[in-house]
Amino acid sequence: MTYYAFIGAVEQGFVYGLMVLGVYLTFRVLDFPDLTVDGSLPLGAAVSAVAVSAGVDPYLTLVLAFAAGFAAGAITGILNTKLGILHLLSSILTMIALYSVIIRIMGRPNLTLLGKPTVLDAVTGLGLPAHAAGPLLYGVLAVAAGAALTWYLATRFGQATLATGDNPRMITALGVNTHTTIIAGVGLANALTAVSGALVAQNQGAADVNMGVGTIVAGLASVIIGETLVGGGKGGVGRAIVAALAGSVAYRLAIAVALDLRIGQLSVTPSDLNLITALVVILALTAPKMRAKITGRRC
């Protein structure tokens, strides 16, 4: 792998890191399999792209994306809690609806941002070369988001959110309305995902209604890889969040390595990525069990 490919993968790892934090929040904390992210990622991209095109400051568009993502996630939460629709189905319904909403927002299926200002301009303006500015800025943003999520989950409301995923019966008996913690939690997860989508759009110079396909699988793969590498499952929230971000970077590096693979006449193309991701998830899911089996036999 070239230096630039490596830097590019690290940068992508941080850009998508915010989405991975969101997937950690729904899948691991709330035990809520949330497919809304496949829609909230392009939603954030669309909101940011339209706003940047209209001359809004690129950083301010991140706030707009956050709000739009929160609304999308909150709708999924409301469908599940107040209307009693199965969590998985609630999220699929929102995701499908977002497809139409995104095209309404952009007025077309995709929007190019070439030549428009981006969040990176503020950093390159300091004199840093573009290939260093990207990983630095996105790294700072991802770590800041991780720190903010760690803080959130340590608050009284955050602790109630953790308990909602772990033992809803107990936390209800302690006076918490789990509807509120679920709606806020799924909302926050999709807000983070939408900001991630806004950064992707600015980074790639385009927003596309189909750019969210497979987001949930990539997010899940990142979370699991992180847990396998860092062991976030057993430690506290802080460790799990470090694991999520590390997993995001590791996942993008693994993809970059896979794209470099060449076996005889056969080389990996971007369209093979879905297959590779599925294999990575299967491997990461089974690795701890396999390891236990092997070490168990040695004893």
Added chain:
Amino acid sequence: MLTLTGITKTFNPGGADPVTALAGVSLAIEKGDFITLIGSNGAGKSTLLNCLAGVFFPDAGSIILDGIDITALPEYARAAFLGRVFQDPLQGTCASLSIEQNLALAALRGKPRGLSRGVDPRDRDRFRQALRSLSLGLEDRLDARVRLLSGGQRQALTMLMATLAEPRVLLLDEHTAALDPKTAAHILDLTDHLVREQRLTTLMVTHNMNQAIRLGNRLVMMHRGRIILDVAGPEKQNLTVEALLTRFASLRAGDGSGDGPNGGADDMTDKMLLV
């Protein structure tokens, strides 16, 4: 203080096999009462407790607590007044959180939860002191995750959590049934201690007649969704298991349910469950 009037609850109404779990239960619980509630399987004990806690709503009847009608209050809102301990020791605590985080969650029962710190460092001394009363050494393990604790330790912690924020009524649902005899005895002693110390109004469901006689100042027996016995004071203190079984048999004979082809077999099962 807590008045239940004409509570009825039928599961699966209009279905192929409707089950009347509560057939008109009225009970006046005075402040400071420690009631033990017994009855055979399907008597409606747990249903009554769940109706009180708001897990589901009764079909008819009312629940009045200190003059306020709480019949239609959702479970989480009712929790402000109620401390609860479940049968399953894993249900009362949060396994992935630490001991102090669990206690902090319980200390805020019924209070709004904002964005201030989940565990207030100033609460740690109070938590340590409360844990010391358990004599399990947990006061030195505030940071330990609850999943590392045994079932008995978790149930002891749940007892503490249920009483930490001074509930108006403590609801115990066969909270020692899933424990080994030694641990169960320890939890019962702890229950007795906490209830006396805080003069808690308590409703304890149990399958064990000895427990029901030994603990509390009042004993209520249910059968087929009705209260068939309610004794308090000296009459309750002088009860024996034998006397209770005899009264149970005669009360059942009175209501006709002891007859029929399986009457004798039913009696046997009930005795085995109750002793």
